[in-house]
Amino acid sequence: MRKVEKIGVRERQRIAREHAILEAARQILMESGFEAMTMEAVAERAIVTKPTLYAYFPNKLELAVTSYSSMVRRTHERRILEEANLTTKERIHLRIRRGIETKILSDRLVYAFPGEPIRSHPEFLKAIDMTTDYLADLFARASAEGIVDRSIHPKLMAQSFVALLGNLNFERLIDSEQTTAEATVDTLVRLFLRMLESEPK
Amino acid sequence: MNDQEETSPRRKSRETRRKAILRATRALVIEIGYDGLSLDLVAARSNLTKPTLYKYFQDKDDLLLSAYLEMVDTWEIAKAKLPQNTSAYERLSLMIRIPLDVNFGEDHALYASPPPEILSHPKFAAAQSRVRQGIADTLVAGQASGEIDRDINPLVTVQLFFAITGFRPFQRLVDSGELTTEELIGQLHKMLVRAVRSTSNQI
Numbered sequence: 001m002r003k004v005e006k007i008g009v010r011e012r013q014r015i016a017r018e019h020a021i022l023e024a025a026r027q028i029l030m031e032s033g034f035e036a037m038t039m040e041a042v043a044e045r046a047i048v049t050k051p052t053l054y055a056y057f058p059n060k061l062e063l064a065v066t067s068y069s070s071m072v073r074r075t076h077e078r079r080i081l082e083e084a085n086l087t088t089k090e091r092i093h094l095r096i097r098r099g100i101e102t103k104i105l106s107d108r109l110v111y112a113f114p115g116e117p118i119r120s121h122p123e124f125l126k127a128i129d130m131t132t133d134y135l136a137d138l139f140a141r142a143s144a145e146g147i148v149d150r151s152i153h154p155k156l157m158a159q160s161f162v163a164l165l166g167n168l169n170f171e172r173l174i175d176s177e178q179t180t181a182e183a184t185v186d187t188l189v190r191l192f193l194r195m196l197e198s199e200p201k
Numbered sequence: 202m203n204d205q206e207e208t209s210p211r212r213k214s215r216e217t218r219r220k221a222i223l224r225a226t227r228a229l230v231i232e233i234g235y236d237g238l239s240l241d242l243v244a245a246r247s248n249l250t251k252p253t254l255y256k257y258f259q260d261k262d263d264l265l266l267s268a269y270l271e272m273v274d275t276w277e278i279a280k281a282k283l284p285q286n287t288s289a290y291e292r293l294s295l296m297i298r299i300p301l302d303v304n305f306g307e308d309h310a311l312y313a314s315p316p317p318e319i320l321s322h323p324k325f326a327a328a329q330s331r332v333r334q335g336i337a338d339t340l341v342a343g344q345a346s347g348e349i350d351r352d353i354n355p356l357v358t359v360q361l362f363f364a365i366t367g368f369r370p371f372q373r374l375v376d377s378g379e380l381t382t383e384e385l386i387g388q389l390h391k392m393l394v395r396a397v398r399s400t401s402n403q404i
Contacts (some may be wrong), residue, residue, distance in 0.1 A: 163368035
């Protein structure tokens with residue numbers, strides 16, 4: 001019989017409030033971005049007083065960083081579960097396509113990828129590094145299986161993907177109708193997978 | 202191109218001197234930064250008098266900009282010297298090295314954070330634009346000749362090239378000792394050039 005540690009009422013309340021605050025922050029960040037976010041709006045949405053909010057997070061930046069970081073971690077965990085039964089190759093394909101699609105096609109998620117000052121914040125970088133390390137491990141495994149190019153460092157492959165997602169700026173091209181969003185996704189997925197492929201035998 | 206003109210002693214020594222001045226400028230910038238740079242220092246380092254220096258460059262901004270753009274100029278000259286029958290693929294391979302060498306090569310510290318006067322200078326934007334356009338044009342030419350994948354949009358591809366070649370955090374892999382500079386540039390180059398080739402094994 002597993003021994004379950006008793007969490008006191010106080011502690012449970014604290015955890016619940018923190019969740020409510022982070023969820024409120026997440027919603028507001030997704031709706032209007034970091035610049036527009038105010039602690040007032042978050043307090044209102046989370047149904048806590050401002051002093052209470054400040055007790056959990058000293059300022060807007062810390063709140064936003066924690067919110068984005070926990071989003072990254074949650075997405076990461078969800079993806080691991082979803083790919084549990086896939087082959088290495090399938091996992092790679094899925095991650096690449098998903099990542100690029102999210103970036104290009106989700107216009108509702110304009111603020112899904114934070115800009116500065118969140119982007120350079122150490123806590124956020126730690127969360128990103130975690131997913132990058134996972135991706136590097138995946139590429140290392142794929143390398144051993146002969147699926148991707150052995151002569152390319154797996155970490156370089158993983159960071160190249162981060163580079164791609166972090167720097168994509170296709171609104172101008174898509175708006176000027178020189179390409180469509182879907183065609184852009186297809187080109188990018190194709191290009192990136194090609195970047196990784198192993199030499200022909 | 203007039204060969205005689207190119208290799209005439211006057212031309213050559215002028216060119217050599219210009220290069221020496223730019224080399225001295227880059228070395229000084231790395232040592233003391235942009236702000237500390239003065240034309241007196243550059244003249245001293247290049248063993249020239251200030252009046253002579255002024256024959257080559259109008260002022261400090263002109264000098265800095267030229268030092269900055271020399272990398273681009275060097276590659277444009279190299280590209281122009283390629284024989285007519287060089288394939289689009291080979292041209293592309295050469296051109297992708299420009300941003301890689303600038304951002305991760307020997308002098309990358311120099312190019313890491315150019316002063317705002319350079320960034321906002323029209324010549325700088327024009328040079329960047331030229332490199333981009335050159336790459337886009339070469340992709341299109343390569344698609345026409347069948348060397349380059351026809352299913353990729355050239356404009357999107359150029360964006361990808363620049364997203365990756367401009368990603369300075371790659372430098373951390375060199376700083377941590379996981380890769381040498383040559384390996385970093387070599388592997389990035391290999392991946393990018395391979396991505397657009399028209400025949401391959403899909404993974």
